Amino acid sequence: MFLTEDIQQINSEKLSQIEQNQAKDSNGRNKLKSWLNRNFRIEMIDGRKLIGLFLCTDRDANVILGMCSEFRSLDSEARNLGLVIIKKCAIKKIEVDVFNQGEIL
Amino acid sequence: MLADNNLDEVIEDTEMDMRKEIYEWKDITSEFFDSVEELELGELLHHEMFGLFEAMSAIEMMDKKMDIGMIDEKEKAPLTFEVAVKTGQLKLDDLQCDELIGIYDSLFSCLVSWLEGHSPAQTVFTCLYLHDTTVINDKYLASFCNGILKLTGIIRKFITSARVYEEEDFQPAIYNFNLCSELSDQKVVAMMKEAENDIQKKIKSTDPADESYENLMAVFNRMKFTRLLLQCLLLLFPTKSFSPNEMEMSEISKLLTNAVELVPLIKKTISKGTKPDDENDTPNVMGFSPMVNQRLLPPTFPRYTKIKERSGTYNYLEILSQNLKHACKIINCTNYQIALNFFMEFSKKSGSCLLSRSVLQVLYLPVPNKVFGATNLTDVLKDSLKAFIAPAVLMPKNPLYNNPQAKECVDSFFFYNEHTFVMFLEICGFNRARQRDKIARLLDNFASLQDEAERVDTFLDKQLNGETSVGTCRTSFGTWVLYYCLRAMSLFLISGLELELYSVHEYLYVFWYLYEFLFGWIVSALTRADSFLLEQECISEQFKNLSKGQKKSKLKKKKMKPYGRELMFTQALQNVCGGYYKALAGFHKANRIPQPLAEFDLEQIRYEHRFAPFAELSTPPAIGYNDFCSQKWALLKLTQEELFLSAAKHFHQARTILEHISNLDAEMTDILKIAKINFVVMNLLANGHKKDSPVPPEFDFSSHKCFPIIKQQ
Numbered sequence: 001m002f003l004t005e006d007i008q009q010i011n012s013e014k015l016s017q018i019e020q021n022q023a024k025d026s027n028g029r030n031k032l033k034s035w036l037n038r039n040f041r042i043e044m045i046d047g048r049k050l051i052g053l054f055l056c057t058d059r060d061a062n063v064i065l066g067m068c069s070e071f072r073s074l075d076s077e078a079r080n081l082g083l084v085i086i087k088k089c090a091i092k093k094i095e096v097d098v099f100n101q102g103e104i105l
Numbered sequence: 106m107l108a109d110n111n112l113d114e115v116i117e118d119t120e121m122d123m124r125k126e127i128y129e130w131k132d133i134t135s136e137f138f139d140s141v142e143e144l145e146l147g148e149l150l151h152h153e154m155f156g157l158f159e160a161m162s163a164i165e166m167m168d169k170k171m172d173i174g175m176i177d178e179k180e181k182a183p184l185t186f187e188v189a190v191k192t193g194q195l196k197l198d199d200l201q202c203d204e205l206i207g208i209y210d211s212l213f214s215c216l217v218s219w220l221e222g223h224s225p226a227q228t229v230f231t232c233l234y235l236h237d238t239t240v241i242n243d244k245y246l247a248s249f250c251n252g253i254l255k256l257t258g259i260i261r262k263f264i265t266s267a268r269v270y271e272e273e274d275f276q277p278a279i280y281n282f283n284l285c286s287e288l289s290d291q292k293v294v295a296m297m298k299e300a301e302n303d304i305q306k307k308i309k310s311t312d313p314a315d316e317s318y319e320n321l322m323a324v325f326n327r328m329k330f331t332r333l334l335l336q337c338l339l340l341l342f343p344t345k346s347f348s349p350n351e352m353e354m355s356e357i358s359k360l361l362t363n364a365v366e367l368v369p370l371i372k373k374t375i376s377k378g379t380k381p382d383d384e385n386d387t388p389n390v391m392g393f394s395p396m397v398n399q400r401l402l403p404p405t406f407p408r409y410t411k412i413k414e415r416s417g418t419y420n421y422l423e424i425l426s427q428n429l430k431h432a433c434k435i436i437n438c439t440n441y442q443i444a445l446n447f448f449m450e451f452s453k454k455s456g457s458c459l460l461s462r463s464v465l466q467v468l469y470l471p472v473p474n475k476v477f478g479a480t481n482l483t484d485v486l487k488d489s490l491k492a493f494i495a496p497a498v499l500m501p502k503n504p505l506y507n508n509p510q511a512k513e514c515v516d517s518f519f520f521y522n523e524h525t526f527v528m529f530l531e532i533c534g535f536n537r538a539r540q541r542d543k544i545a546r547l548l549d550n551f552a553s554l555q556d557e558a559e560r561v562d563t564f565l566d567k568q569l570n571g572e573t574s575v576g577t578c579r580t581s582f583g584t585w586v587l588y589y590c591l592r593a594m595s596l597f598l599i600s601g602l603e604l605e606l607y608s609v610h611e612y613l614y615v616f617w618y619l620y621e622f623l624f625g626w627i628v629s630a631l632t633r634a635d636s637f638l639l640e641q642e643c644i645s646e647q648f649k650n651l652s653k654g655q656k657k658s659k660l661k662k663k664k665m666k667p668y669g670r671e672l673m674f675t676q677a678l679q680n681v682c683g684g685y686y687k688a689l690a691g692f693h694k695a696n697r698i699p700q701p702l703a704e705f706d707l708e709q710i711r712y713e714h715r716f717a718p719f720a721e722l723s724t725p726p727a728i729g730y731n732d733f734c735s736q737k738w739a740l741l742k743l744t745q746e747e748l749f750l751s752a753a754k755h756f757h758q759a760r761t762i763l764e765h766i767s768n769l770d771a772e773m774t775d776i777l778k779i780a781k782i783n784f785v786v787m788n789l790l791a792n793g794h795k796k797d798s799p800v801p802p803e804f805d806f807s808s809h810k811c812f813p814i815i816k817q818q
Contacts, residue, residue: 028140029150035137036152041130044166046175051128056151056160059144061137064163066155070174079174081404083163090167094137099129 032057039097040065044090048072052084054096061088164404173399173408183396186236195233195392198242202320204391205245207379208234209327211388212253214418218410220260220460221421224276226398227410229257234392238285244303245324248296252331254285255293259338260460267463269534274459280401290339297332301325323374326367333364334422337429341464343471347478354433361430368423375415388412421458428454428461435469436477441489441526444469444476445589446671448533449596452540453772462534473527483519486526493588494634495641496581498565502645511568518561518582525550529593541600544593545718551590552721558582559724581637587724588630594719595623601715602811609804610698614712614733616685621736624679626725631668631675670766674773677762681780681812684755688787688802688815690740691748697801746791753787756780775809782814790817 040054042063052068063086069078144150149157165171189195196204212232219228234241234250241247257279264270265277285293304325311318337360340349349357379390387393395410413421432451438444451457451465471478476485487499497503498511505511528550532543561582598619601607607615692698700706712730713720719727740748759780763773789795795817804813 026143028143031136031140032144032150035133036150039128041128046167048174050166055155056149057141057144058149059141059146061141064151064155064160072174077400079400079404081164081174083159084166084404085160085163086166088138091134093132094134095130096133097128098131099127 035096039100041095041097042086042091043093044086045092046090050081050084050086052081055083061091062086063091063094170408173402173404173406175408183399184233184394185397186233189233189394190240196243197240200243200246202317202324203377203379205243205249205324206320206327206374206377207389208232208246208392209249209324209331210375210378210415210418211381211393211412212249213422214388214413214415215393216253216256217418217421218413219257219276220458221413222274222276223410224402224406225257225279225282226401227395227406228412229253230280230282230398231388231393231395233394233397235282237283239287245300245328248293248300249328249331251285251288251293252297252328252335254283255290256331256335256338258284259290259335259342262342263338263467264459264463267466267534269463269466269531270459271535271539274536280398290335294332294336294339297328297335301328301332304328319374320377323371323377326370326374330364330367330371330422333360333367334426337361337364338464341429341433341468343467343478345478346471346475348436348468348471351436354436358430358433361426361433365423365426365430368419368426372416372419375419378415421456424456425458425461428457429464432461432465432468435465438469439476439480439485439488440492441486442493445530445533445592448530452533452537459536466531466534469530470527474523482523482527483516486519486523487515490582490585493585494581494637496565496585497569500641505565505569508568511565514561514564518557522554522557525554526589529589537600538604541597541604544597544600547593548590548597548718549721551586551593552723554586555583555590555722555724558586580633583724584630584633588627588634590722591623591627591630591725594725595619595627597718598623599811602806605806607715608701609801610700611711611715612685612804613689613693613698613737615715616682616689617733617736618716618728620679620682620686622725622728624675624682627675628672628679631672635668635672673762673766677759677766677773677776677780680755680759680762681776681783684752684759684780684783684787685812685815687740687748687752687755688783688790690737690743691745691752691790692802694741694743694745694748695796697799699801745796746793749787749791753784753791756784756787760784772809776812779808779812779814786815786817 035054038054039051040063042050042065044050049071050065050068051071052065054063055066056064065084065086066082068081068084070081071078141150149160151160167175169175184194186195190197200208212229212235215228215232219225229235232250234246235254238247238250238254241250261277261279264275288296304321308318308321308325311321337357340353340357340360343349381388381390387395395412399408428451431454435444435447438447448465448469452462469476470482474482476482490496491499498505498508498515500506525547528547532540532547535543559580559582562580565582566579598615601615689698709730712733716727743751757780760777763769763777763780766773769777798818800818803816803818805816806813808814
């Protein structure tokens with residue numbers, strides 16, 4: 001329970017920090033924002049591909065995808081993973097879906 | 106431009122047509138990596154609906170432990186059944202004895218690992234032979250594998266019917282594996298029997314001095330053990346929702362005895378089989394592929410499963426067979442009170458595994474409201490109530506028995522409250538940690554049950570008004586329900602000791618509650634019921650004598666009190682707890698109980714938290730923190746010597762009571778021993794031994810999980 005509260009607190013601190021940063025909102029940050037909630041396809045270093053909604057990232061390019069499915073080149077079946085986090089070192093390629101422009105959530 | 110690579114076609118084939126799978130991908134790799142550089146250190150860029158809290162539950166990809174789908178370059182693709190057969194890595198004909206023994210033993214290791222809570226996909230079904238037993242030509246291996254498949258099936262059937270497991274105990278999903286459904290159970294048993302006979306013939310023609318003789322015996326014993334276990338479980342499962350009758354039960358017991366006798370022989374020959382490969386975690390050199398089902402598992406599963414080693418496996422199976430045999434005795438428990446005691450004892454036994462607990466549940470209540478499938482639970486409860494306190498309304502000779510309104514009242518009481526009694530039995534089937542949790546919730550049910558019992562008592566009392574109410578206990582329903590409620594409450598408190606939830610500084614009020622209230626109240630409920638039953642008996646005896654015209658009363662013959670044993674044992678426990686309470690008060694007085702740091706200390710909060718589930722109940726009333734404080738201060742007016750002396754008296758009293766009980770069971774013997782030792786320690790302390798030692802006392806739970814031996818260094 002304490003944890004939740006702590007995290008909420010951290011969250012709100014973060015939010016206010018972001019608000020401060022809004023003034024100096026840069027090009028890159030805007031780009032990232034425009035990608036939020038869009039479908040990402042990430043190829044990992046082991047060759048698997050993940051398709052899911054881009055939800056969150058940070059300076060170290062840790063990427064969080066929601067409703068994520070895993071695809072292997074060998075077998076055709078998708079495997080549902082749910083929420084996943086991918087570290088920068090595991091990412092080979094990132095693609096964004098430009099067909100479904102509208103927000104999904 | 107519509108994406109047209111093969112991946113997108115793949116997506117269209119899958120079931121996820123929720124999102125229309127038309128994508129148009131644009132590579133943003135470098136753009137993305139450049140953009141994130143602009144973020145502050147520690148800043149999260151996220152959607153407003155998404156926070157750090159959600160992020161914590163994400164699975165980390167490419168993490169060895171979390172990402173079970175990871176493709177490791179160093180790791181070869183897991184060996185599959187088809188490949189193994191094609192490449193000849195799976196031997197299907199003429200297996201040698203050592204190969205058979207190795208496969209048998211590792212199959213059991215996998216089975217037991219499954220029973221200990223791992224996924225069947227990572228245990229039993231890592232054995233490639235089980236993927237298709239029809240291609241196995243070797244008769245001994247084929248029949249054994251079919252036997253294991255059937256065992257898996259019947260075990261699953263028991264555990265899922267009893268439903269007394271949680272996710273940490275058992276994984277029921279078998280991922281569409283075929284459990285040899287093409288053959289009937291009888292057919293498989295017959296095949297195993299046939300294979301056994303075959304080996305037996307070989308054994309007979311072999312010189313006992315020959316080395317192969319022992320190997321053949323080892324194979325034979327394993328086959329036989331498996332068949333016996335399978336047969337027992339098949340027989341134990343209720344047919345047409347009837348549990349086996351007494352005759353069938355004694356038959357099953359015999360089979361189980363045979364099975365138990367085989368285990369030591371099997372354990373001796375474990376070394377005869379092929380060994381597991383230490384390097385790659387495979388349970389055996391041939392026939393197993395630990396990662397073969399990895400893609401079947403849910404994403405959050407642990408990647409590796411440690412398979413139980415072989416001798417531990419057979420110890421487990423030995424205890425399992427013994428427990429199953431013990432569970433068969435439930436057939437003699439027709440009374441609810443006796444059955445509940447049986448369930449409680451059973452769950453307390455060390456090594457009572459989920460399967461044996463599930464079997465017990467299924468045997469007693471194969472359908473939710475019929476005991477053994479034969480008698481209505483309501484009737485069993487009524488009989489138990491009658492045997493407990495003989496309420497007028499259930500006694501055929503009493504005028505109230507035929508009163509339609511009274512009858513209806515009683516019937517509806519049982520109709521609406523039966524489930525609480527079922528729940529209590531079910532709770533005893535869960536693992537010990539979950540039991541505590543569930544008892545707390547059961548007490549809510551008891552709160553309303555108690556109300557209704559009191560209402561029934563009042564109603565019946567009204568009906569009786571004006572009629573002869575000689576020898577009627579006015580609170581028979583209430584007393585009966587109270588008894589079970591108190592049992593649940595004491596189980597709740599005591600289990601906290603067993604689960605090591607309490608700190609030493611909390612013992613004082615835990616033992617105080619048990620001593621002053623719960624055990625005391627159980628004693629008084631039992632005494633009330635007991636004296637009432639005796640009274641009833643006197644009346645009916647007198648009645649009989651009168652009608653026969655005999656003047657000489659036979660009442661003087663001493664009758665065994667119906668609750669004598671339970672009453673005495675509860676009194677003994679009450680005194681043991683009293684002893685701890687006084688002893689702890691003594692240590693308190695001597696400042697030898699380490700207290701929590703003042704900044705973290707608010708005893709009232711801890712107290713209220715510990716006894717929170719009792720707060721819902723109106724009868725018995727929850728005892729508040731203030732009561733505890735005033736009693737504690739009154740007690741602490743005594744000197745520590747006086748307190749220790751008083752504790753010694755309690756332990757002595759407990760010992761005397763226990764020594765008067767005939768045929769002590771294992772638990773009673775342990776408690777007797779503990780009481781004796783504690784008595785000596787308390788006497789020493791009372792005489793000033795180590796009076797000024799600042800060393801806190803030690804509580805040694807090695808003899809009993811709940812009642813410690815007090816040690817003073």
